[in-house]
Amino acid sequence: MRILLVEDNATLSEGLSAILRSSGYAVDVVADGASADAVIATETFDLVILDLTLPEMDGLEVLRAMRSRQNKAAVMILTARGTPEERVKGLDLGADDYMIKPFDVGEFEARVRVLLRRQAGLRASNVSYGNVSFDLKSRMFSADGAVIDIPARELGLLEILFLRAGKVVAKEAIIQSLTAFDDDLSANAIEQYVSRLRKRLAPHGLTVRTARGIGYYLEKVTSS
Secondary structure, eight states, X not given: OEEEEEOSOHHHHHHHXXXXXXXXXXXXXXXXXXXXXXXXXXXXXXXEEEOSSOSSSOHHHHHHHHHHTTOOOEEEEEESOOOHHHHHHHHXXXXXXXXXXXXXXXXXXXXXXXXXXXXXXXXXXEEEETTEEEETTTTEEEETTEEOOOOHHHHHHHHHHHTTTTSOEEHHHXXXXXXOTTOOOOHHHHHHHHHHHHHHHGGGTEEEEEETTTEEEEEEOOOO
């Protein structure tokens, strides 16, 4: 899952990005509204965490421009501007959640999980496909009650495929979801991760299929 954090307070920005990255998310950070608007127009994110009082362009204007382009990424407003009027305006413009600074970090993390779960079209925090289950809170996969040990990048790839099980996910969409601005991930690297995932999933009745020239999809393996 890829998150854009729009925050001009460097200390807060560093702290929040560290928290999000420790949970396994790809996180990009910008510090002004104009940069946020430009990035949102050209990149794909699952969630935008948006301050309102920003240099160059107000956060509400960023949100208005984003929704006018039919961008459906989830948006959490995270701001010190907490009057009822501001909240109503933000929600009316298309924000999915509105948190007031200062805030509890645990609540922040929980709200992020809820928004990402909704974005994936899920109601519960635990999802199953075949014999494998995925806990969105802990970001751990398990089968028959035992945790499946998966390195971070492969886990991120499996998460993308698992939440869209049976549907083809384009290579470019996978790369976008797994990488931030300063990361470099090639199509060849994705192929290597897919190959390793196939071996890890084989004992559990799942595999990753290739849609030639398009991308990959997760599928149950039927025994013959």
